[in-house]
Amino acid sequence: MPHKTFFWFILPSVVAMILFIALPIASVVIQSVYVEHERVLVEVENCGPFGCSTEVRVDTEATEQLRSEQPLGRFNGLGTYLNRAHLAVEEVGTIVSTSASIGEALTRIYNLPFYKAFLFTLIYCFVVTPLGIMLGFTIALAVNTIPRLLKGPVIFFSLLPMIITPLIGSLILYWMFSSNGILGATLQTLFNDPTLTLRQSPALTWITLLVYGVWTAAPFSFVVFYAGLQTVPGDTLESAMIDGASRWERVRFVIIPHLAPLATFVGLVQLMDNFRVFEPIVGFSSEASATSLSWLVFNDLVGQDSQAFGSAAATSVITILGVVILLTPVLIRTWRDFNAKGA
Amino acid sequence: MSASVGKQPLYLKAAISGFVILWLIVAAFPFLWTVWGSFKVEADFFSRVGWWNAIVGTRTELQTGSPFTGDGYYGAWVTRDFWRAVVNTGIVTISVTAISLVLGTLGGYALARSGHKYAFWILIAALVFRAMPHITLVSGYLLPFFELNIWGHLATSIIVLVAINQPFTLWMLHSFFLSIPKDLDESAMVDGCTRFQAFRLVVIPVMWPGVITTGLFSFLLAYNDFAVTSMLLSQDNQTMVPKISSFLGSIQEQGNVMYAVAAVVSATVPLFILVLFFQRQIVSGLTAGAVKG
Amino acid sequence: MIGFKTTVPAVLGAAALITLTAGVALADCGIESGSVRILSNDFEALRIVNSMAEECASDSVTVTANATAEHKNIQGPALTIDPAEYTVAVVANNSIVSLLNEGLIRPLDDLVAEYGDSLRPNQLISVDGKVMAIAFMANSQHMFYRSDILEQAGVDVPTSYEEVLAAAQAIRDAGLMEYPLAAADKPGWDLAAEFVNMYLGTGDDFFVPGSAELAIDNENGLATLEMMRAMTEFMDPDYLTFDANVLNQEWDAGNVAIMTQWGSLAGAATGENANPEIAANTAFAAAPTFHGGSTPAVALWWDGFTIAKNISDEDAAASFQAMVHGASPQTVAANPNVATWLVEGYEPGPAAVGVIATANGGARAYPMQPYMGLLHTALSTELAEFMAGQEDAEQALADVKAAYSTAAREAGFL
Secondary structure, three states, rough: OOHHEEEEEHHHHHHHHHHHHHHHHHHHHHHHHOOOOOEEEEEEEEEEEEEEEEEEEHHHHHHHHHHHHHHOEOOOOOOHHHHOOOOOOHHHHHHHHHHOOOHHHHHHHOOOHHHHHHHHHHHHHHHHHHHHHHHHHHHHHHHHHHOOHHHHHHHHHHHHHHHHHHHHHHHHHHHHHHHOOOOHHHHHHHHHOOOOOOOOOOHHHHHHHHHHHHHHHHHHHHHHHHHOOOOHHHHHHHHHHHHOOHHHHHHHHHHHHHHHHHHHHHHHHHHHHHHHHHHHHHOOOOOOOOOOHHHHHHHHHHOOOOHHHHHHHHHHHHHHHHHHHHHHHHHHHHHHHHHHHHH | OOOOOOOOOHHHHHHHHHHHHHHHHHHHHHHHHHHHOOOOOOHHOOOOOOHHHHHHOOHHHHHHHHOOOOOOHHHHHHHHOOHHHHHHHEEEEEEHHHHHHHHHHHHHHHHHHHOOOOHHHHHHHHHHHHHHOOOHHHHHHHHHHHOOOOOOOOOHHHHHHHHHHHHHHHHHHHHHHHOHHHHHHHHHOOOOHHHHHHHHHHHHHHEEEEEEEEHHHHHHHHHHOHHHHHHOOOHHHHHHHHHHHHOOOOOOOOOHHHHHHHHHHHHHHHHHHHHHHHHHHHHHHHHHHHHHH | OHHHHHHHHHHHHHOOOOOOOOOOOOOOOOOOEEEEEEEEOOOHHHHHHHHHHHOOOOOOOEEEEOOOOHHHHHHHHHHOOOOOOOOEEEEEEHOOOOOOOHEEOOHHHHHHHHOOOOOOHHHEEEEEOOOEEEEEEEEEEEEEHHHHHHHHHHOOOEEEEHHHHHHHHHHHHHOOOOOEOOOOOOHHHHHHHHHHHHHHHHOOOEEEEOOOOOOOOOOHHHHHHHHHHHHOEEEOOOOOHOHHHHHHHHHHHHHOOOEEEEEEHHHHHHOOOEEEEHHHHHEEOOOOOOOOOOOOOOOOOOOOEEEEEEOOHHHHHHHHHHHHHHHOHHHHHOOOOOOEOOOOOOOOOHHHHHHHHHHHHEEEOOOOOOOOOHHHHHHHHOOHHHOEEEEEEEEHHHHHHHHHHHHHHHHOOO
């Protein structure tokens, strides 16, 4: 395709993405290497319905002056990335040099907010993505064999976990898993332990979140794989049968290779989405045991009374880098495919 | 793979049926439970006494005199004007889907047909763009949008949602177009069509299932979006999801959770109809495209 | 503080002399012209104030209101531009801080002198001698208790957290409840607020006076944390997932005997949709004191309105008048049970006694220090492990201090 034609076809998309994604990302990156000006503080007396007290206020005029001289703030380089709220280089250094054992060092590093969030994000990503894909694949195989008449409704109900807005979905599941809820109470009876609660220990909370993750992730893989199954060439399967391949061997050597490119697509989307896990943490009120990178961004920007843009910007940039690293194998594959096509 | 390949032995049939039934219960149960519970009062549906209350409706009977109540629906639709949010959602989702598809098909087609290196880098950039947490993007929009006086309008949110969803749309449509043989449009061009005519008159008709599938995902993204719509829309223009979240109350103030539950059940009805209607297309659409990766 | 103790009873005395002026023509706000654009949080009392203010609309006056839960995130950019998107920002003592820090709201002294006849002196929020906001409602956490359970256990209504622990032990020993206490200990805003409350009860300051240096890593800070954890001994094992709304559900189910809960949720706990058996035995009292302190260990809150700086004087005057009308004695007379109003003519209902007792007890207001929000954020994320019993109090305080200092340095306060 000539450059000019390509340009006109892609223009609207690219303009939209540059304006609303690329420019904001650029400004976020710039923001993350600056910190705010030193505020000029004045001690004043504040009064209200509940009496007076001596407090401090920001001298906005003096601060404004500083700001007009350097609108972006004070240059901080990578300081924000390396401080305690993010990579915590200094703290990790101290911990490593003062800890008696590796176990102690890891425990203390885990106590830092970024690493706590990062660990859960990674584990969620690496547990939920493959399990979700496998579950989706299994459902697709099973649904493919049921009578045609039933397929419609079954597909439709299978999509439900993906469709319901997570805002309410997790609220309802949160209640179901509580010790008075239907699932929590059933588990108590099953394990014959009236004190069992899923939200008490970090381990159980993690398991609950992972199960929820697989539950919501499976339908997407299911739809894509189910569609893929419709295109598996019948003659290849038949010849495999004639060669005496068992049912399992047919799945292993014919169907799975055929669906491999699809799995790449699904894996790509799911890895990325799982790396940005956020809703279940708020929905299940599991902040005590599990946080994620996206949750840190949320907490900096909208969860609290004060907004920390610089900090949120740094966490966002780290998230992007994390996704790029995660996806590198897929990207390399795409590069090869692309070159094959171009040739 | 057609079902005719090999007859299943009975034990396998039983195992498959069992698995499908189990999965259906797991997938659909929370929703069915919600539909049932939306006709109860909060003290029953979110009972801290025991879940049995949600089945029999002890407190519902106490408060309303009957084990079922439509109070949640009444409150959401009549007291709090949920219909307004439904109208806004309709406008937003339909516009987002339509615009996304127009931009996405043009871009995706170009990406699929271009062998130049920059096409690859555009794809990669789109992927990286998708990794950005939405909430960070949205916080950055606020000041410029206020300055341009475009904050709070439906149109602004529509454009933002289109842009944010563009990476996914481009990727998906790009893989659909790859599956359509190049010869098709090239022969049309040999016959005297311009590139755009070939695209519009020859490729798109073949692509229809793929377009519909991508459209459905765009639709779902816009329909369920919270980050963009909650921060960029004024109260009158709110769509369903932020409206539902406003029913939930805040830290210090009691919300009305049952309004939210009733609203969620109501909000799912159009999706049901939509999914039932387009079920066939979802499947045949994906068949045509993503298989090639 | 001394001046305050005399004002609140005087306020209540005045409230008793209720003067019903609801018959006055509704829409006459005396505004000649202008544009009023209100941004507020989204809950019932504020929706009422907004709709009353909207009554001021006329041919020459436009009034629009946007009530949204995202108001805190929108208000900064919305008031930064010139002219501001909103002329009125409805705030509380935490959300006003960012507007003050950025200098986005105007002093109201002139407007109060001209149009503020119906305001009471204690509605004026002044910073450095200048009125910056007009408060119209108050809120605080206070004690909810079950009179029947306390009676059966043979304990008096506790007045300090130490007594609360003793009462909880007595209730457990009497076999009445295994987990008689509850608190909003969900990590995030709620848990941080619990710490702030308890620490306020010690009478100590959060910061070194006159600076942003954190001062909570002292004996009082440790005692605060120890008390918070001691109470969890008597709480449902899921306590780390409870926020204020869940507390009300637990209360309604009869699972809790004593808790510190928001006054704004007291109405729901005793209202017509509450469990009648529980509601009949639900009583309210001032928040308990702590660690030998003499004032309730809790923060007092107000909600009020501010006027944007970047708007014309005409719009500012119109906005001020419309909001004074919105939160006027008529509004209060028509909706007495919606909130604990600070407005003239308010007669406290039974659900407001807790807030008023807490205020009369001399509780302190939630601090308006410019960096208080940063401390709140640090507390919200760093106390979870301590509350879960995974680290000790010293470590928790050290973590809070480290997190706060990092954020304060980024924000230019340290």
